[in-house]
Amino acid sequence: DAVKLQDKWSHLNSISQPLPTVHSKPSIxxxxxxxxxxxxxxxxxxxVNAPVLSWSYLGWAMHGKCAKLNDRIDDDFTLTTFEYDKLHNLVKESFQTDKYGDTPLSETDVRSTDEKRAIDILEQTTMKVGDHYETGLLWKTDDFKFPPSFNNALKRLKTIEKKMEKDKTLQQRYSEKIKDYIEKGYVQKLTNEEASVVTDRTFYLPHFGVVNPNKPEKLRLVFDAAAKSNGIxxxxxxxxxxxxxxxxxxxLLKFRLGKYAIVGDI
Structure with missing residues (x-):
């Protein structure tokens, strides 16, 4: 114990603080x-091989081999274990980063919950209709409800109509583009009865025309899905x-796999 060690090693007596006994239990x-x-x-x-004393702000501590009086050398070990998920995950992520590129990751390992939901919707709703494909909208939730949006869309439409009154060329191109969309089936003209039906999923999309300076004769319609109505x-x-x-x-990793690298733009 500490008393016998102090009897054997005189330098351990140079401090006034009593050394802990062998069976002392840690307090903190x-x-x-x-x-x-x-x-x-x-x-x-x-x-040489004698215990060493070290002092910190918490007091004195003893380190080293604790040889018994019969000169038999014993090694004392202290092992403290605890579960710390955050530290475990950090170390695990570090190992995964070091192995990046060595082992392929499957799509299920990297897909987020939203991506998995989007894929499920695409797989369940995508179908071929005639010579084209149709797919369902990627709703975030099954019970999403839109606030009223008719008035905001109507204000945007009136603004466009005022521009058309001043620019007959814009009016003609806009009308031709709408007719073209109807003929191609991109949009459908509703009857008064159909237009009067409003549900929780009804949203009126504002639209506007964009002209490329390099192609001034061509008008492109933009349906403004980012326009907010009542904050949504x-x-x-x-x-x-x-x-x-x-x-x-x-x-970058694939560029280093082979002797030659080929790039292309489709």
């Missing part, structure tokens, strides 16, 4: 977040969908 555990308290400030050494836009109700583009780290 201090971690590295309080390193200033446990940092060694002073050291008292004795002969049409886009707010939809998922962005899964990202099938190759990530930049993946592209």
């Amino acid at each position: 555990l201090i971690g590295q977040d309080n390193v200033s308290l446990i940092l060694t400030r002073k050291v008292i050494e004795g002969p 836009s049409f886009n707010d109700a939809l998922l962005s969908g899964p990202d099938y583009l190759n990530s930049l780290p993946s592209v």
